[in-house]
Every structure is written in C-alpha cells, then in structure tokens.
Amino acid sequence: MSVHFSSKSYEWETPQHLFDKYNAAYMFTLDVCATKTNAKCSSFFDKEIDGLAQEWTGSCWMNPPYGRQIKYWMRKAWESWQEGATVVCLVPSRTDTQWWHDYAMKGKIHFIEGRLRFSNSKGNAPFPSAVVVFNGKV
Numbered sequence: 001m002s003v004h005f006s007s008k009s010y011e012w013e014t015p016q017h018l019f020d021k022y023n024a025a026y027m028f029t030l031d032v033c034a035t036k037t038n039a040k041c042s043s044f045f046d047k048e049i050d051g052l053a054q055e056w057t058g059s060c061w062m063n064p065p066y067g068r069q070i071k072y073w074m075r076k077a078w079e080s081w082q083e084g085a086t087v088v089c090l091v092p093s094r095t096d097t098q099w100w101h102d103y104a105m106k107g108k109i110h111f112i113e114g115r116l117r118f119s120n121s122k123g124n125a126p127f128p129s130a131v132v133v134f135n136g137k138v
Contacts, residue, residue, distance in 0.1 A: 013038045013118050014063045014090055022061070022088050022131065029058040032087070033065070033073060056080035056087060063090040071099035074132075078103040081134035088135075093128040107132040 019040050022028075031044035032051040040061050045051030052072055060080065064073035070091065077087040093111060094100050110131040 014040060014061075015116060015118060018090065018112075018116070018131075019061065026059045026061075026086055026088055026133075026135070028061040028088070030056065030060045032056055032060050032062045032076075034063075052076055055083075056085045057083075059086045059088075061088055061090075066092055071097075071102075074099045074103040077132075077134055078106060081107075086133075086135035089132040091130055091132060093130040104130070104132045107134045109133075 023040070028041050029043060031039045031041040032054075034040065034044040035046050039046070045054055056076065057080075060077075062073060062077055064070050074089065074091070077089050080087050089104075089107070091104065110133070112129045112131065115127070116129045
C-alpha cells in the first residue's frame, strides 16, 4: 500500500492531452499551481508566488502537489468556486481521505480510466486519478 502514497516527488506534470481536453471546454486563464517549466497557462502561480495565498478568479487549472498538503489546495479550489471562479482539479482518486469527502465530492467528478502517464514520468502513475470540476452556480 505504501506505493500509493510514496514518490520521489509530489509534483506530477499534467499530460498535455488531458489538459487540452479540459482546456477546450473551460478555456483556462490561470494555472494556480505550477512551475516555470510546466505551467499550462501564460498566467500561473508557482512556489515563489504561493497560489494558496492568492485570489483565484476566472477559469483555473489546478494540478496540486500530491502530498499531505493537497487538502489545502482542494479547500482553496472549493472556496474559490464559492467566490465565482471555475476550478478544474487533476488529483489522485483518494476516496478514502477526508479531503475527498470534504471537497472533491462537492464538485463534478470525472474518474480517469486506467493510470495516467504524467509528462515527467517514465511509467504510469502508481495511483488512480480523477478530475474534479468546480463550476456553475453554487
């Protein structure tokens, strides 16, 4: 079981094809959790800017770090939706966690078939993934 929660890195780069699919539907204006090398939008927050401390507006893409801090990112996504933003979140499908029940289940959940191959990975992820969409009227 430890393979599902361990990694040399908590940062998994979004596969371009997956981003393109959701970008076609939501036309993202902001990547709220990126690095300079993997940002999917021209406007993005990175570690130096600290997306958790910023206001999220418009149509946002989020692929957060997958460690224990993910609960803070999901809370911020849900809160930003409450304020009128659209936030689309690529996350591990961890239906047994509190953050999943507190936040993910309040959005529209799209389970991803199989295991994703993240752009910065040699193989498929050791965990299932889902896309959680917070959009529309609250």
